Amino acid sequence: MANQDPLSSQMAGLSRFTFHPKEVPQMEIKKILVPVDGSDASKRAFKMAIDVAKVHGAKLVVTCIADVSEAAYPIMGVTLDKNGFINIKAKAERLLAALKEEIPIELDYEEIVETGVPGAAITEIVEQQGIDMVVIGNSGKGAVSSFVMGSVSQYVIHHVKCPVLVVK
Numbered sequence: 001m002a003n004q005d006p007l008s009s010q011m012a013g014l015s016r017f018t019f020h021p022k023e024v025p026q027m028e029i030k031k032i033l034v035p036v037d038g039s040d041a042s043k044r045a046f047k048m049a050i051d052v053a054k055v056h057g058a059k060l061v062v063t064c065i066a067d068v069s070e071a072a073y074p075i076m077g078v079t080l081d082k083n084g085f086i087n088i089k090a091k092a093e094r095l096l097a098a099l100k101e102e103i104p105i106e107l108d109y110e111e112i113v114e115t116g117v118p119g120a121a122i123t124e125i126v127e128q129q130g131i132d133m134v135v136i137g138n139s140g141k142g143a144v145s146s147f148v149m150g151s152v153s154q155y156v157i158h159h160v161k162c163p164v165l166v167v168k
Helices: 006-012 039-058 068-072 082-100 119-127 143-149 150-159
Strands: 031-035 057-068 109-116 133-137 164-167
Touching: 031 039, 031 068, 031 109, 031 119, 039 119, 057 068, 057 082, 057 119, 082 109, 082 150, 109 119, 119 133, 133 150, 150 164
Parallel strands: 031 057, 031 133, 057 109, 133 164
Antiparallel strands: none
């Protein structure tokens, strides 16, 4: 026994554990939420969500949150008046209309346009709609920008109970 390899003795101790794939519950994905904002990362997430929905036969819920911060900062050229909020919502609706063309006809889908703070609005949609998975783009913000403005994907990861797939 003195000549036995230490790794072999450790592996021998593991032999009592057996993996049984049939005993592992399969994740059932019926509804997938993909938030989009027009960024390259959200476009990649949108395409990934379509692929995942096809594989699982799931319904695709596409949402665009009209970010109130765009209407709240005149520096961005948008004002706090009623027209500012109308403009950001119209922008979100145009984005969803353009993406709708890319959804395969056989795929069941739903569109949701909300006005609000993106992270909180996405979290609320997940709860209200009974979403099984979120596929979201990583904004690619730098460390300073993420620290100051926050990261929507990070917020969602920490506030929803379902799996979140972050696409870079």
